[in-house]
Amino acid sequence: MTKSDDSFPVKVDTLLCAFGRNTEEQFGFLNPPLYKGSTVIHKTVKSLENHEGRFYYGIAGSPTIANLEEAWTKLTEAAGTVISPSGHGSIALAIMSVISAGCHILVPENVFQPTSVFCDTFLKRFAVEVEYYDPLIGSGIDKLIKDNTAAIYMESPGSNTMEIQDVPAIVQIARRNRVKTIIDNTWATPLFFKPHSFGVDFSIEAGTKYVGGHSDILLGLVTANEENWPTLKNTYNCFGMLPGAEDCHLALRSLRTFRLRVREAERKALKLAKWLQKRDEVDKVLHPALEECPGHSYWVRDFQGSTGVFSIILKPKYSKASLEYMLEDMMIFSLGYSWGGYESLIVPLSEEVGERLKARNHYGYGLRLQIGLEDTEDLRKDLVLGFERLGAFEFDLPNGIMDLRCATLGHGRS
Numbered sequence: 001m002t003k004s005d006d007s008f009p010v011k012v013d014t015l016l017c018a019f020g021r022n023t024e025e026q027f028g029f030l031n032p033p034l035y036k037g038s039t040v041i042h043k044t045v046k047s048l049e050n051h052e053g054r055f056y057y058g059i060a061g062s063p064t065i066a067n068l069e070e071a072w073t074k075l076t077e078a079a080g081t082v083i084s085p086s087g088h089g090s091i092a093l094a095i096m097s098v099i100s101a102g103c104h105i106l107v108p109e110n111v112f113q114p115t116s117v118f119c120d121t122f123l124k125r126f127a128v129e130v131e132y133y134d135p136l137i138g139s140g141i142d143k144l145i146k147d148n149t150a151a152i153y154m155e156s157p158g159s160n161t162m163e164i165q166d167v168p169a170i171v172q173i174a175r176r177n178r179v180k181t182i183i184d185n186t187w188a189t190p191l192f193f194k195p196h197s198f199g200v201d202f203s204i205e206a207g208t209k210y211v212g213g214h215s216d217i218l219l220g221l222v223t224a225n226e227e228n229w230p231t232l233k234n235t236y237n238c239f240g241m242l243p244g245a246e247d248c249h250l251a252l253r254s255l256r257t258f259r260l261r262v263r264e265a266e267r268k269a270l271k272l273a274k275w276l277q278k279r280d281e282v283d284k285v286l287h288p289a290l291e292e293c294p295g296h297s298y299w300v301r302d303f304q305g306s307t308g309v310f311s312i313i314l315k316p317k318y319s320k321a322s323l324e325y326m327l328e329d330m331m332i333f334s335l336g337y338s339w340g341g342y343e344s345l346i347v348p349l350s351e352e353v354g355e356r357l358k359a360r361n362h363y364g365y366g367l368r369l370q371i372g373l374e375d376t377e378d379l380r381k382d383l384v385l386g387f388e389r390l391g392a393f394e395f396d397l398p399n400g401i402m403d404l405r406c407a408t409l410g411h412g413r414s
């Protein structure tokens with residue numbers, strides 16, 4: 001498809017190939033060039049003073065940023081998109097678009113940790129009252145709404161503990177009370193969950209993850225529905241929080257293979273998650289597409305698929321030292337933050353998440369797995385060997401003894 005034409009509706013695979021480029025403006029080249037810059041030259045004083053033209057100065061955007069914005073707006077079926085230099089930045093931007101001094105906002109307990117840091121520190125300076133709620137609360141959120149409630153923030157599934165939220169129920173209550181809704185939709189991506197079609201006002205995607213897909217960019221995208229688009233755009237303009245042109249260019253390039261990568265991550269992650277359910281070392285697998293995941297029925301009802309990130313909880317008998325021994329010698333899985341790239345990653349869940357899991361009667365250590373595009377059989381073998389290391393020490397040992405044991409077994413820490 002060489003022309004983008006709204007009178008010729010196309011399916012998502014075709015859209016991903018078609019949007020964000022215009023061959024005629026690109027001297028016939030298939031892909032758009034990369035525009036970097038601050039100054040845009042005007043031909044007349046009137047044009048300069050009135051900020052005429054599609055682009056009048058770099059801070060107001062560039063063709064490269066606009067290509068990605070337009071593509072994302074189409075994919076998410078939103079009224080508009082703004083792009084910032086990280087997912088974290090996008091979260092702050094979306095929240096800043098709806099709050100005012102002294103208001104009250106509702107945030108799920110399992111929210112991405114930097115989001116709660118932003119709420120507990122920065123927002124406190126504006127006397128914003130932040131109240132954390134059980135992500136499985138559903139329509140029970142009604143009881144938490146106050147006269148000054150400005151917004152309900154959602155993240156579904158939530159970070160690490162993976163609870164799926166009843167988004168339609170929460171949106172219904174929010175609308176009845178004239179409260180704005182924001183969702184961090186990074187895990188599902190608009191390919192598997194379209195927040196605006198469920199009535200959510202603002203949706204955030206950390207483009208760093210599946211949009212970029214190669215762990216080489218940082219980016220955040222926020223969309224809004226018709227009613228809230230002017231507010232989002234005005235807030236964005238106040239902050240001047242523009243993304244790097246190269247990151248947008250790479251993101252647009254990655255969008256061509258977005259669905260292929262996400263589908264493949266889904267297939268591989270599900271295969272491994274089902275295998276992990278049967279392992280003796282594992283107490284629970286928290287993967288939204290599996291019945292044992294809290295809120296699974298909402299995933300079945302509302303989502304079109306699952307992606308490559310999930311958590312497992314180990315049996316309580318394993319010590320921290322055994323866990324470190326397992327994780328530090330993995331052959332394919334690396335220890336590292338973020339997710340959504342082509343490579344598999346594994347990270348232990350924080351003590352704070354551990355405390356929340358204990359409240360649900362899970363006393364073992366938790367791990368988050370990001371499944372990349374490697375061969376599933378290789379990944380499985382890596383985990384089998386990891387579990388063997390885990391099982392080699394089933395009780396807490398002082399560090400010195402631990403090192404001695406590792407040395408005896410010939411496993412140096414790398």
Ligand SMILES: Cc1ncc(COP(=O)(O)O)c(C=O)c1O
Pocket residue numbers: 086087088089112159184186187206207208209218219220338339
């Ligand atoms: C659910 C979720 N939202 C947002 C972000 C923030 O993305 P970024 O790393 O681009 O700041 C992350 C990063 O890990 C995340 O897991």
